[in-house]
Amino acid sequence: MTAPTPPWALLAELTHACPLRCAYCSNPVELTRRSQELTAGQWADIFRQAAQLGVLHTHLSGGEPLLRQDLEQITRSAADAGLYTQLVTSGVGLSAERLDALVDAGLHSVQLSVQHADARRSDELAGHPAFNAKRQAAALVKERNLPLGINVVLHRHNLDALDALMELAVAWEADRIELANTQFYGWGLLNRAALMPSREQLAAAGQQVEGWRKRLDGTLEITWVIPDYFSGTPKPCMGGWGAVSLTVTPDGTTLPCPAAATLPGLDAPNAIDGSLRWIWEESPAFNAYRGTDWMPDPCRSCERRTEDFGGCRCQAFALTGDAARTDPACSLSSDHAALIDLTRPGTPPPLIPRRPAAAGRLRARTALQVP
Amino acid sequence: MPDTSTWRPRLPPAARLRHDQVRNTDVLLLPERVIVLHGSGRAVLDLADGTRTVDEIIAALAPDPVPDTIRDDVTSFLNKLHTEGGLR
Ligand code: SF4
Ligand code: SF4
Numbered sequence: 001m002t003a004p005t006p007p008w009a010l011l012a013e014l015t016h017a018c019p020l021r022c023a024y025c026s027n028p029v030e031l032t033r034r035s036q037e038l039t040a041g042q043w044a045d046i047f048r049q050a051a052q053l054g055v056l057h058t059h060l061s062g063g064e065p066l067l068r069q070d071l072e073q074i075t076r077s078a079a080d081a082g083l084y085t086q087l088v089t090s091g092v093g094l095s096a097e098r099l100d101a102l103v104d105a106g107l108h109s110v111q112l113s114v115q116h117a118d119a120r121r122s123d124e125l126a127g128h129p130a131f132n133a134k135r136q137a138a139a140l141v142k143e144r145n146l147p148l149g150i151n152v153v154l155h156r157h158n159l160d161a162l163d164a165l166m167e168l169a170v171a172w173e174a175d176r177i178e179l180a181n182t183q184f185y186g187w188g189l190l191n192r193a194a195l196m197p198s199r200e201q202l203a204a205a206g207q208q209v210e211g212w213r214k215r216l217d218g219t220l221e222i223t224w225v226i227p228d229y230f231s232g233t234p235k236p237c238m239g240g241w242g243a244v245s246l247t248v249t250p251d252g253t254t255l256p257c258p259a260a261a262t263l264p265g266l267d268a269p270n271a272i273d274g275s276l277r278w279i280w281e282e283s284p285a286f287n288a289y290r291g292t293d294w295m296p297d298p299c300r301s302c303e304r305r306t307e308d309f310g311g312c313r314c315q316a317f318a319l320t321g322d323a324a325r326t327d328p329a330c331s332l333s334s335d336h337a338a339l340i341d342l343t344r345p346g347t348p349p350p351l352i353p354r355r356p357a358a359a360g361r362l363r364a365r366t367a368l369q370v371p
Numbered sequence: 372m373p374d375t376s377t378w379r380p381r382l383p384p385a386a387r388l389r390h391d392q393v394r395n396t397d398v399l400l401l402p403e404r405v406i407v408l409h410g411s412g413r414a415v416l417d418l419a420d421g422t423r424t425v426d427e428i429i430a431a432l433a434p435d436p437v438p439d440t441i442r443d444d445v446t447s448f449l450n451k452l453h454t455e456g457g458l459r
Contacts (some may be wrong), residue, residue, distance in 0.1 A: 148402075175456075
């Protein structure tokens, strides 16, 4: 077996704790307890190993990474390892002092999540009065001349505010805005029916994005991806299983993608027990769906198989109960019709805010029926 | 596209030039992206510090008189990088 090509990026989920309660959160339904979190010393070791393996970027994420009191130390160790560091935050807890300390530690860039352009709606969606903190955090980041990215998870309840969100990004002097349509894993999957946008909403938003692209002419970078529920072509999950990046969760569990924790029988390795190189190159979990050998029909003989790698394993599992099936988002999948049914308008149920206790009760509701 | 006669390209504050030892190549790191630099890409960007015009960068790297192919290659490289947000 030839060694796989090296990874480019490491998503470091430093904690699952978060003051926000977003119903679309892609964190796993079973959140890691704070007492099981890796220490700053363990993270430093992981960053060094990652850099030696070929990783160039790390996203310091969560949950809310600012809840780690030792975030400065963690950031410094990532920068010292030679990694490009980006803080992924809700903005809650980002004071001027904290940001100065992080910049001093070597932080390169900040990505700020925004739930809605309207303060009241944003706070409702986040389940926390966070909008003002976000506005202040954005100003602090720009004052220090750091690049600012804004990330918005889009769904039925905020897609209509797309123009206002773009105005906010311009007013806050963002360098990038990522308009990410909800992925249906984790909490997002529990809330799928409540979050699912209508086809009309998406089409209108897509046109607005085009308008902004022309108007801004590259001064603000816009990322917009049509959800694969509607496009009929699945997304290449993370550029292919075990192809581009690794995710290390708060307790050291190491996964090919942040949602993979939900896959049963994956036997995810832990970065404390094994070297990152072994995990990337040899662990059964990282090789489970790597390349094309594992593929079922119709992927096996499909000419797109080296482009999308059969789509997302986590989505296949979440919707069919079998991670090795073709992603139901693919129009060639035998499960695609059932998926299309989910996108039909019905009465959207209420949102279930992210909170640890609601898990067990709801998990049973999430699978599609597959004959 | 910037006016190449007056443009003095420089890297945005977000960008970092690095040598990637694992892949044995130079790279330009941006918040969400890695741009792999081939050939003289690194040498060009080392000169793109906001003090030189495109012509001055080319003159510093190419023999005199500057072959058209080099002028075209460097200009299109700089323009492409500008479009991708890797230069200002
Ligand atoms: S999506 Fe919201 S609730 Fe979930 S981790 Fe991010 S900020 Fe926290
Ligand atoms: S059949 Fe498989 S490989 Fe082909 S487009 Fe669909 S998901 Fe991709």
